[in-house]
Amino acid sequence: MRLHNTLTRRLEELVVHDNTVRMYVCGPTVYDLIHIGNARPMIVFDALRRYLESRGYTVIYVQNVTDIEDKIIRRAREEGRTADEVAAHYTEEYLRDLASLGVARPTHSPRATAYVSKMVALVQDLVASGHAYVVNDDVYFSVESFPGYGKLSGRVRDDQEAGARVEVDEKKRHPGDFALWKRSKPSEPSWPSPWGDGRPGWHTECVVMSRDLLGETVDIHAGGSDLIFPHHENELAQAEAATGKPFVKIWLHNGLLTVRGERMGKSVGNFAYTRDVVAKHGGEAVRYFYLSRDWRKPLDFSDDAVAEAKRTVDRVYDFLWAAEALPDRTAGEPIPELDALEKRFHVVLEEDFTTPGALGALQEIVRVGHCSRQACDLGGAKAAASLVRRLGGSLGLFQSPRPATSTLADDVIRLLIALRADLRVAKQFALADGVRDKLGELGVELRDGPEGTTWAVRPPSPEPGACP
């Protein structure tokens, strides 16, 4: 598989040892519910993980939880709670949102506060090796001590100075230097260190947790493209200054969500909470929506666009549930078109994980399935359905079983269908249509076909499939 590496700006073959992919994805800072933009990397990289697993790799998937940070402290103060309480609360909520999106639990979800002593050790190492310096109990990383600084984001230090939007901190030797350890104010959470009580600065946690759980060099490190600078640039500098080894083989950065062309962000105020969008359209519609656009490109979010994705998802399930309810027949002629489509599905994913192309292939498989059914090739329809299940499953889509109705409900619906059939024979069309409409209001859709009437349940807000 080839993936676009931010570091080299080209497609690179994913080469791993022991058939194991070591993958680190930047997680949330737990000071609030996650918004729908935060959900993009979670879904996209979860889909990548599942796809790699479906291709036979073992994936160790780490997503951190940042549970100590200025915003958490501020929030705690506002709510009269401790920072720990705020972090614990929003960590729970975050995990709930992940589940509602059909995102599998990471292999590890390390919390920053559990790694403070290891962060202190890293900072000590950097001070000892001359990559960091201490000023008034704060510790700064010296960007001039690391020649590779800027290689990820393509930024040259001197160019940045011209912009001069960054406040010049007198204590820093170079404007680009960044805090590794900050002395804490009396009322703030703090940890002991050789430089007095304080807390970790930016970027250090990911380096430490990544190294601890995945080793000094990871295969994939992923996150939103807004993290390229300064966050990932600074991580890279610390990690490689400390170990002298490459920190990451392939950097992956997803495009951001926009709203009417403008970037979605908490500070802009044009965001929606993941939870609210999922309540309205279902988690799987959100997932399909994200996978229908190349993961590196910006994606314009709107309610209508997600609603369209939901209709598409519903239609696929209509086909799946209908085909699976068909009587079993001995397999008919294999359909060569299905093989070709399966191949295409993999070809486009192997080349930079182009999920929109793969979804296109999936749609065509559905069409072939409908077509087979129309032609009374039940084996063909079933083959198409199981292919959709299998391929969809490799991206975390289309795994829901037909919603169970009680036997009693089934019987009553059948009774109503029979009654309506009688009414139609008697040409009592107003009454027959009334039955159809009332059932429709209850979420039961009737379809009259050449072989009689079938029905399907349309849940108001479908839950995403269980994780395989």
Place this chain on the structure above:
RNA sequence: GGCGGCGUAGCCAAGCGGCAAAGGCGAGGGACUGCAAAUCCCUUAUUCCCCGGUUCAAAUCCGGGCGCCGCCUCCA
């Protein structure tokens, strides 16, 4: 000012040197139907923002425009 990305049908969106340009939505026509819905079939870009260039061959490569967006500050 520096760095990066994008511009493909009414809309969304693949394709990134060689089949007169996937797929979805929407729209139109037809089949089926008592009428619908669903489904099926057909139609909907001779052309890929504009202008030059390279090439036997370009949406795809190069140069120059125009337009939009992101990052450079916590941010997925």
